[in-house]
Amino acid sequence: MSVVQEDERDVAAFPGQRPPRASVGSHRVEEEVFGKAYDPKTVRRIWAYVKPYRLKIYLSVAAVLVFTATQLAIPLIIGNAIDTGLVAGGDPAALTWAVGAFAIAVLFNFAASWVQETQVGQVAEHVLFDMRRAMFAQLQAVSLSYMDKTEVGRLMSRLQGDVNSMQEFLETSVISVGDLVLLFGIVAVLLSLDPWLGLLTLITMPVLFIIRIFWLPPAKRAFWAAHETNSLTAGAMAEGINGVRTVQNLDRQKVNFDLYDDKAYHNLRTQLTGSKYAQVMVPIVDSLTGISMATVVVVGGAMVLNGNLQVGVIVAFLFYIQRFFDPIRSLTMQYSIMQRAMTSGRRIIEVMDLPTVIEDKPGAISLTGAMDGSVEFRDVVFGYDPKRPVLKNVSFKVNPGETVAVIGPTGSGKTSAMALVHRFYEVQSGAVVVGGHDVRDITQESLGEQVAMVLQEPFLFTGTIFENIRYNKASATRDDVIAAAKAVGAHDFIARFANGYDTMLEQRGSNLSLGQRQLLSFARALVADAKILVLDEATANIDSYTERQIQKALEILLAGRTGMVIAHRLATIRGADRIIVLQNGEKIEEGNHDQLMELGGLYSKLYNMNYSSFDDIPDEMVAQANAKAAST
Template sequence: MVQFIEVESERNNGCDEGTRPPWAVVGSPRIEEELFAQAFDKNIVRRIWTFLEPYRIKVAIAVAAVLICAGVQLLIPLIIRHAIQHAISPRGLDGSELLAAAGVFLVAILVNCAASHTQESMIGKMVELVLFDIRRAMFGHLQKVSLSFMDKTEVGRLMSRLQGDVSSIQEFLETSALSVGDIALLFGIVVVMLWLDFSLGLLTLTVLPVLFVVRILWLPSARNAFTAANETNSAANGALAEAIHGVRAVQSMDRQEVNFLLYDDKAHANLKTHLTAAKYAQVMVPIVDTLTGFAMAFVVIAGSKIMHGRIDVGVTIAFLFYIQRFFDPIRSLTLQYSIMQRAMASGKRLTEVLDVEIKIVDKPDAKALSPQMDGSVEFRNVTFGYDPGHPVLKNFSLKVNPGDTVALVGPTGSGKSSAMALVQRFYDVQQGHVLVGGHDVRDLTQESLGRQVAMVLQEPFLFTGTVLDNIRYNKTDATREEVIQAAKTVGAHDFIMKLASGYDAPLGERGGNLSLGQRQLISFARALVADAKILVLDEATANIDSHTEMLIQKALTKLLHNRTGLVIAHRLATIRRADHIVVLQNGEVIETGSHAQLMAMGGLYFKLYNLNYASFDDLAEEQTETTVQGGRQT
């Protein structure tokens, strides 16, 4: 697997602007998260079961415990009925029968307690293990997916799937086993009531059609209310996150009041929809309670008047207990319906991530790149594009000899970063070959290729941890002495020692407690410790001050010693040091040569240098086109 020296979070990994599909923007309707799905999707359940299967014994024990709890709840009213029947008999309840009834009741309570404890512990452990496995599977898969997928996927949505959607699955798994008990209890109560007295049982169940009619009328409006509440919640959270991340821009443009009003509107909309959703959620409770009261009234009236003399008091009291319990599973299953809908939508999104095709894979007979390889890099007639119909590189050829430093220059969108991404095989070419050490990168293992190609980006990415850990991120077995020597070589040692704990100083998120130049020097030290034969520098000196650039230029000289260097740069100070300079325009090589040779050609490079521009992007498009047409070289 290719190992990263730097990971850049806010770029499109070599995907030039305009190549991302139009639907990959925030808020686009095509990627709005689905909040609810169909209540049951057998394909999603089957995928969830693959994670449950290793724990099927725990599942069986939990379900058995739930069913035992349901059975005990069915048994307790029958015990009470038996005791009452004997208590009001002419001979009364003798002591032995009283003790027997009390003993059976106590045993039932103890069994219920043990079963309840078993179900809670089994379900809790099983769910946590399954969630752990799902998160591991998703994280492991996302580490391997092709960058073409990451180019068009919002990081925030991936985080949502790793966190929010997994939580929905957790809620579903925790309640599913209990739903088995609810269903068993519901049908059990119906069967027992009909068994105790068929006529009174049918009379009691006449309230159910009313409940079903109410539910049919209630569900569409409630679902719309819950969906609206989730949507406004997402909008409010998005506005909050955007304002926090952009607080510098907000304060610099004195937008605090305007932003507050915008957020206030979203917060009030969120409040309104949540109040509506709460109203629909709460309306079922009094309805169910009312129906419970009617059912109990039917039993009392029927037992005392309509069926007087045919139904004993014990049966009537047992019916009252069963009616009280009858509507509890109905409430629970109503809640489970919404939980299942959310779980099916979340499961669909999770499986979409797990099913993302890994396009960059090693061949079965892939060879490991030898550490003794010469470090040469060659592009042979390479054509490549993120969208195959719109190539970024067109018939691109370049040979870099071992130990040489080659600079790639050209306007944004000319294909510089794309060429470097192909060296590390982040993407595969559509045509041609990319060779490292004389081998096509598609014939090499990604792990061995990653060990020999180090990359330093324009925006260095540091991870949470110590300075020491960050420098040896790509070579975890590097000694402290090796790390210190690398830091001294690139000029980072002095400022590191000024930190509170030196090399053991903890870094904030993304190294936020260091300046950009300091972060870049640490990234150079990281590349030096990795000891790769090929070093790729992608705009590594673009966003730093002149003093830091001087330090980094010295570090570059030491970094590139005895290494093959591929440098993408706009600054002339970096370009002039290269052994060879390649000028790209629209994915094609238009000039090649050393600094002196390119100056003698009088082409685009000459134009840039004589106008004293700091960057190729500073040239007007018409100037670039005129120069290219007048001095094209290949």
């Protein structure tokens, strides 16, 4: 441990201060957000998702252009009207023309904004959902060795946060096109109305631009710090809520309150700094606007006085100045959005490019219920790390209809063997043969239909009990589901719920006991009606009453099926037709109970220790048994 001695002194010197080993929530937000603003590779890949909607994009860009044009036209129309007819005793016809032109511009403006906003908004939503779906579909095929290593939370932030920042980018980028056009349009119009006055007025524009360039980096840091401290404070709060029982249990309330106060207070400071940075631009923009207006009034006014300029031009100028700085503001903001989107885009592509390792061979055959249901391991070598095999040349055969118990100490390779039957991973050498076919020659989907699996930790989905038992077996009727539940002995407790089979399981069945969840997962396997059942018996301690029910259910589940059971309970092992003992990735014993007892090897030694479960036997006793077995 690396706590320096100084901490302890500190503690002594400042009683009542923060303890050295305490924190609430985590200290940093992991993900980096700002990167390159433009990365052609990412853009190309993302464009593939935008491409199907490109016509809509073109249409909305066109609409944006029209919209910008009307924005540019309106001040001109007004200025022009003033100059052509708006003097006392002027020509009413000119005014009528001007109002007509105004009305047309407004109609175009209305239509263009409608088209642009509906198109852009919907395309962005569509692209968002398409990308998310593509990622989700990819994750369904990604090899399990990747999924084993990756946290669900990390993937979820790909599927949500990153996709959202892409959406934001799409929405704003079309609008930026309009901003860019508006910016150049205003410059062009002002210069063409009067080059001299135009230049003088526009001087403030580069000034603002330069100010913003200097302002942006520290401002961005301030905004990011505010965002970061905010989510850290929120994280600490969520932890306080989720862990409240432990907090009260260990009487940590006071310490936590102070630590949380530190976090919240720090957040307050960064938020205030962020506000300062955001608001400091207001007087700058207002002052620059004021300078431009004053310039127009003084210089333009003088020109009007001298008869060099018409007053309508001044009015138009004043209108433009009001809108002058909007595009600069949004364009500089767009830069950050782009940076963020590129980073997100890169991460999204990472997910899309994840290796799928296990794919169906071209021409893979479909396994049907007509196959015999045998399982055979032929010299299987397998390891998650190729240099360290978990299974070493393991061979055995499970005959149709037979139940084989696979036993062995932790790390013997039992669980890996089970995963291979389902081809969750690829063998390094040798072959796993199901129903007479190498699993690599069979489509994964049909393999899944013929091999049902019950995992050690029952996993249920949010939904009704009925939906959970039926899962993806769409052909199963309600009667099938009830029959399965009755067979495994789950019917009684299900029927006790007010809504019976339609009872909603909250949060993956947290309203059920572990034993009950186990029974439901048995029922699910029964409904799947596969020829082969692979089962990893639960090790966790379930109360003895439920335990017995599970044993009975297991018998029913295995009846008429080929069974491969990673067994922990003696009762299950005794009930098997054959027992395979694995140790350190090798098969060391095989035979039925009586044969193995006669053999006098590891199995018989362990059995004679009279524990109800092999897992209950302390390690050192296993080692003893091993030594004894080796010596005989």
